[in-house]
Amino acid sequence: MSISAKTRSARRRNWTVALSALAATLVVSSPLLADAGAALPPGPKESLALFAGDDAAMLAGLLGKTFETEGWIGELSAIAEDEARRALAEYLALNLPLAAPVEGAVATVLAAMPLDGKELFVQNCLSCHGGDRYFLQQGRTDEEWMGIFDAPYHRRLLTEGVERETFASYAAATTPLKLENVPEALQDK
Numbered sequence: 001m002s003i004s005a006k007t008r009s010a011r012r013r014n015w016t017v018a019l020s021a022l023a024a025t026l027v028v029s030s031p032l033l034a035d036a037g038a039a040l041p042p043g044p045k046e047s048l049a050l051f052a053g054d055d056a057a058m059l060a061g062l063l064g065k066t067f068e069t070e071g072w073i074g075e076l077s078a079i080a081e082d083e084a085r086r087a088l089a090e091y092l093a094l095n096l097p098l099a100a101p102v103e104g105a106v107a108t109v110l111a112a113m114p115l116d117g118k119e120l121f122v123q124n125c126l127s128c129h130g131g132d133r134y135f136l137q138q139g140r141t142d143e144e145w146m147g148i149f150d151a152p153y154h155r156r157l158l159t160e161g162v163e164r165e166t167f168a169s170y171a172a173a174t175t176p177l178k179l180e181n182v183p184e185a186l187q188d189k
């Protein structure tokens with residue numbers, strides 16, 4: 001299901017308000033990368049933050065469950081947008097159970113969870129080339145995204161745990177994506 005750019009930008013404004021409380025949990029190393037993150041739709045952990053609100057007990061209950069992707073999609077039916085629901089479902093299917101359960105406020109728990117595909121992208125993919133032709137405009141499946149790690153120039157990237165799968169599932173669910181304004185950090189160099 002595709003939604004219009006107008007709807008996307010309206011949603012983005014709502015997200016911006018809702019997500020300001022989460023900003024501290026996003027690990028970005030420069031203002032430029034923060035701009036890239038802000039220009040993209042909410043990533044899986046941002047969707048999870050919105051889903052949980054300030055209900056730490058609900059989040060803890062949710063993170064105690066394990067499902068395959070389709071099971072998570074059912075569990076997350078309150079998330080209206082297909083791409084966001086699928087990206088979060090895949091993130092949870094890949095990354096739960098957590099190695100060490102974390103207790104505390106929603107933002108604390110989210111900050112301690114493994115990086116999601118959006119965080120992995122923003123932190124790892126923009127140092128050699130931009131993210132327009134090399135990410136936003138790409139229409140690849142999970143498997144085709146996994147294929148980029150065979151290239152010698154990508155071989156050293158995302159080597160921990162299920163980082164590659166986490167990135168590939170996010171990228172497949174999120175791209176191709178046309179942004180109204182492509183921020184400097186995402187433009188092709």
Ligand code: HEC
Nearest residue numbers: 121124125126127128129134135138148151153154157167
């Ligand atoms: C160490 C430098 C470097 C980093 C970091 C890097 N790339 Fe690349 N990437 C390259 C080079 C070199 C090419 C091939 C030459 C070109 O097309 O510019 C390339 C090409 C690509 C292509 C075109 C298809 C292909 O495989 O040739 C895609 C898509 C791509 N990169 C995505 C990514 C993503 C996603 C990330 C983060 C996970 C990433 N790149 C991080 C260097 C890098």
